[in-house]
Amino acid sequence: MSDSDARRDWETLLRHAVEGSLRGEDEERLAAHLRRDPELIREYVYHVNLEAMLSSELYVEESPEMSALADTLSPASATEPATRHSKRRLATMTTFVAAAILLLTIVLWSPWRGANRQPAGPEPSRLIASLVDTEDATWPDGNVPSYGDRFRQGETVALESGTARLAFDNGVAMTLQGPCRLELSSPRKIALHAGNIHARIPESADPIEVVTPSTNIVGNLRQVGLVVDAAGETDVHVFDGVADVRSTREPGQTRLTAQQAGRFPRDFAVDARFAAASNVFGDLPTLEQIAAVRKGTLVTRPGKLDESTDALAETDARVAAPPKLIADDFDYQVGDFDGSHGGEGFGDHAWRADVPFAEVVAPGLTLPGETAGQTAVALHGRDPAYPSIANRIVRKLPTVGDDDLYISFLARYDGLDRDDFFSFWLDDAATMDSSHSRAPNVGIRFGWIFARLHHGHEVVQERAQDGATYWFVAALRRSRDGEPDRLELWMNPRPGDRQPADVEVIRREDAKGVPKSTFLGFRMGQHTEPHDRLLIDRLRIGPTFESVTSSTDSSEQGQPGKP
């Protein structure tokens, strides 16, 4: 390698080393250069130190809470001149150190670095927001963050589909709808590269600036919705406050006030003004969620569901052969449901439930002409005190093989309104964070009976009636290569009389694979109310339509029981 080539190679490596983007194989070359010439060590350290100095000199600290902490800890005898600039820097660095010391006693985060949370460069990486809730969220490569996970300044949140809600430590509430790429530059500045966000900024928080491919948005923003499309065009909807929308390239500014919206292409000629439309955006996190994050008391659940499901998954070997029929009539003692293990064909696996929100109630549901079940399981709607819980019950399935799978159950929703949701699902994950959006679901969505193989491709059958008992019969069908590729749904069929399905959902060619049916469960949706009640009864899973729809009496089942 000539001297000029070596120098060019060195500078490239130096540049990437400073930016924190050096690849593994380049590390060796960087080390070789440094060993070869001690002068390069000096140059290297100069550059790295400059990067750290620039970060500390130019970085702007915004959180009022942390600034207050910095004020408390800043010594009066600081040797720096008391200029605004140096005070800011001192406050910033004091905060940084104070935060580090606080970490001695407070566990603030678990380092989780999935593809949907791309670590940024070597800028300061304070933790600034929490994930409080999701709905039907899918993340790149299936990396699923947990409720309560913390996001660092500089991270990019990439949401593939569905909804995710964030609560910032400074009180900002934000809802993302996928596909969305949002860079959390700081508590006061975010960069929306693509997608749809809805944000509420409390008066107690400092003003927020939003950068998009075509605009810088500042002003007294209080509630705003933004959509950045694939072309980089930005729609700005102002619901409260004032937005001054500036071009990132050209001089000029457009002011939007409450209930106004505008469209801003990349060349910045405002080509449309229209009324702000709230129905374009997802609901914001609740005030309870924001308050909980600010106090550091975000409660994700009072129950014990997610601790138990992993243990359940390990006990599959106890079921020697796939049973012909798996059934549960929920004939349990009235009261707590969690841990119930009756029914047929489930082996040793018991039901797990979000304890306060699932119970056994009497009487059960019944089909016309059949003996009424004694009891059923009831799920309650979501409690605002625990907004991140998709109230659910879950049970491990024994291995069911690669044949078609038929499912049947009775369901009645009391208190149904237009935004309520419940579903039965089959999935390979059963943690509280899963919304089962990649898995087969049937149930009621926005007041309609629906079936889907993947979120975003629901097929509806009819509008559901409040308080009506429905008999859901579904079939998860497989292609010749054994992959599930079709979901069929019959509503209130005649027992044993198989007719063409009312709903048929075909897996899209570009959709990801359907997960294995390791767990089954029911869950309630985000907008259900605490007084809502979903009753489930007469669950059957079998290899044929007839096996799950033939009349059976509960006395044929194994002995119900509770541990």
Next chain:
Amino acid sequence: MHETNHSERGDERYLAQLVSAQPALRGIVHAIVRRPSDVDDIVQETNMVLWRKREEYDPERPFKAWACRIAHLQALAFLKKERGKAKVPFEDDLVGAIADEAVAQAEQAERRTKALRDCIEKLSGHHRDLLNHRYSRGISVSGIAELMGRSADAISMSLYRIRKSLLECIEHRLATGENT
């Protein structure tokens, strides 16, 4: 061990020194470890160690050099753990040479920082915008590229050139005594 009165005022003074040493600590750790997430963790750990060791610090000695030595040890401990998992190309002798250089530069940190402030003022508006995107807003290089409709490599190169010109400016100011 040096006898000190660790009153609240003493802790405050120590904290002030710890605060002003942050860029130097970050610099030495970054020079040794490089991966940003690891740098964050090691600097935080170093701060905690330094806080716990505040009673061991001798105020007669230069604080930054002492703190940088502890950061060096923290980074070495990290590398030792990493070597158990994967090959780490920076051997201890190279790391030691880097640490020595970093400690030497840390002693000039105050003067260099003052010079940097003046040098930033001399940058063109476009270059200051780029620096603000990167360091004030904390936007990643790829994020800036997306915002400005340029390639990430072009932004990276522009930032490198700006940093290089800042270093030259700093050296010039220190050499000519403009900042003293």
